[in-house]
Amino acid sequence: MNKFKKKAAVLLSAVMLSSGLAYSPAVSLPSADAAPSEYKSAFDQKVIKRFQAERSIEHIAYLSEEIGPRVTGTEAEQEAADYIKNLLNSYGYEVEEQEFAIPDRMSGILETVDGNEVQVNIPSGSGSTDTDGITGLLFDAGLGYPEDFSEKAEGKIALISRGEFSFAEKTQNAVEAGAVGVLIYNNAADQPPLNMSLGDYESPVPLAGLTMESGQALLEDVAAEEKEVTFAVERLEDATSTNIIASKSPKHVDNPEIVHVTAHFDSVPYAPGANDNASGTSVVLELARILKSYPVDKELRFAFFGAEEIGLVGSEHYVSELSEDEVSRSIGNFNLDMVGTNWEEASSIYMNTLDGQANTVTESAEAAAERIGTSSPLTLYQRGASDHVSFYEGGIDAVNFIRREPETANLEPYYHTPDDLIQYISEERLQEIGELVGAAVYELIRK
The missing domain is CATH 3.50.30.30 (Glucose Oxidase; domain 1)
Structure with a gap:
């Protein structure tokens, strides 16, 4: 990126912080023969009507209460990986388990x-x-x-x-x-x-x-x-962590484009990690359950990463394992991290991109929000610090969806503390992000 673009991206973020306004990236207008919004909304309902935040709450309860802190490289982190793998198998996916080394x-x-x-x-x-x-x-x-x-x-x-x-x-x-x-x-x-x-x-x-x-x-x-x-x-020494991957491929489509929907499941020491990031994990699991049964014309990959909290190690490994052909066919990464907090001040859904610029993923989310009437504002923001970074650096459009306070961009006060508990999770906000991302993803991949 040239210096002018970098400055523009930083300025965009600064203006949003000072004004508290949500930035809505431009969305291409439909062509004259495009399907009307009502027709698209009917397809959105196939996701919205089936997404059940109650199921997400059950996943959060298991990850944060039954397992608890899921520190990278520990038995607890592996137990969480096994839980995710077993669920995906029960949904009918063939699941890949990616083991990788982590620093001592x-x-x-x-x-x-x-x-x-x-x-x-x-x-x-x-x-x-x-x-x-x-x-x-x-x-x-x-x-x-x-x-x-x-x-x-x-x-x-x-x-x-x-x-x-x-x-x-x-x-x-x-x-x-x-x-x-x-x-x-x-x-x-x-x-x-x-x-x-x-x-x-x-x-x-x-x-x-x-x-x-x-x-x-x-x-x-x-x-x-x-x-x-x-x-x-x-x-x-010689510790490892694990990524869990489930894929859905279209029938009779050669070399399809790929959409990656991701979340990390590890947490920091002493933190049960209900919001960071059992919340994102739970929503991606629910989307995997719903979208398994629908025909698609693109490949859909659900990836759950270990070792995010020690430097995005799991997602870096995942992206490094993609071939040049897979990268070229990848059109976007929807990464969900800390999406369920009930902290009232976190009233905006931030769409963090590493360069602060709109891309395929932000545009699809904005379009979905308009179609389905998402109540929380969407804010485009320049920020790394989650697994979308690995995709961006690999040449793939990527967005981290996360809840923040709109005027300050602050995270919830329970972040990385023992108070990151399920009692501070909002079922309503889980439903909202599930419907938003689900509608956006389905619009991209549906046949």
């Missing part, structure tokens, strides 16, 4: 002497321990400047606040002071355990990120009373 993962546990477990995030670059971990006293190292340490830090686990300089520098200062472990807690309230990046730094001692609340509690209830904690970190 760090896992850890922090417990007080009283047996209370503290939630932690272990960054890449942390040192590891043996199975028993290390047990020791905490040392309050403030912000982690060199002068915040004394000879008393030696042999202890440094407890450091986030702020003012990098995590790697804080850790290095603690190591040089003789600390045998490092705990860094957030400086903002009501956030998940701190997810740190150390850059190229490799810590020789175990390291973990904590919430602000956990850090303060450790200072007041543990460090002040000179109580010990046990801290263990394990490196999980």
Whole structure:
């Protein structure tokens, strides 16, 4: 893309944020002999009348409550993959299971002497321990400047606040002071355990990120009373994740065009992932159930990705496995992520594209919204951060459908927290996005 187009795309997003207006991309007018909108709407009803948000709720309940957090590379993530695969088989699809390698993962546990477990995030670059971990006293190292340490830090686990300089520098200062472990807690309230990046730094001692609340509690209830904690970190090597793919091909059509409908099913640590992203997964599952029985003139692929939360690894693998011919025949990717929140402020359906420009998918969604009378506004927005990125970078028109607050583009407050629960899911909004995407997809693929 040239510099002018990049600037235009950024400006478009900035204008939308400041004005709070939804952007509706131009839709080509029908030709004189095109079918009237009433005729198209009749076909929309074949999807709308069959989409059942109650079924989506059942899927969300199983994924977020029966399984719970579905962290990349864990048994829980694989259990979710198996659940999706079994459902698709029951709908009559032949299902492909794509296994792929993921980067080594760090896992850890922090417990007080009283047996209370503290939630932690272990960054890449942390040192590891043996199975028993290390047990020791905490040392309050403030912000982690060199002068915040004394000879008393030696042999202890440094407890450091986030702020003012990098995590790697804080850790290095603690190591040089003789600390045998490092705990860094957030400086903002009501956030998940701190997810740190150390850059190229490799810590020789175990390291973990904590919430602000956990850090303060450790200072007041543990460090002040000179109580010990046990801290263990394990490196999980040769781990894998899984994509689940179901396809529906047209009869008697050579080399058909392809439409990809996708969602990721993994979640971050400690988050049940009801909205992120059992919601998107549940809607795609329901669309797969409905569209299985209808004749089509394009190939329809439903793909469910693992390892999205660690850097879109699953979707990158999926796109990398497409042949040049398959890419050339691919006309669009509808990616659903966080579509079910009941947070009132998330009143707009955002259509995120990586370049901020309209494409085949946004235009089909706008046209469907007009035909079926979708009540929530649709907002075209420049944003990555989901699996549509992999398709765009592979040369395929792609859109991430997601709910945000229209004036700020904020996500729900439960995002990536233990509060991402089914009680904050809206059945009405699941129905709305299912009807919208279902109508748009069916209009593209129907025979």
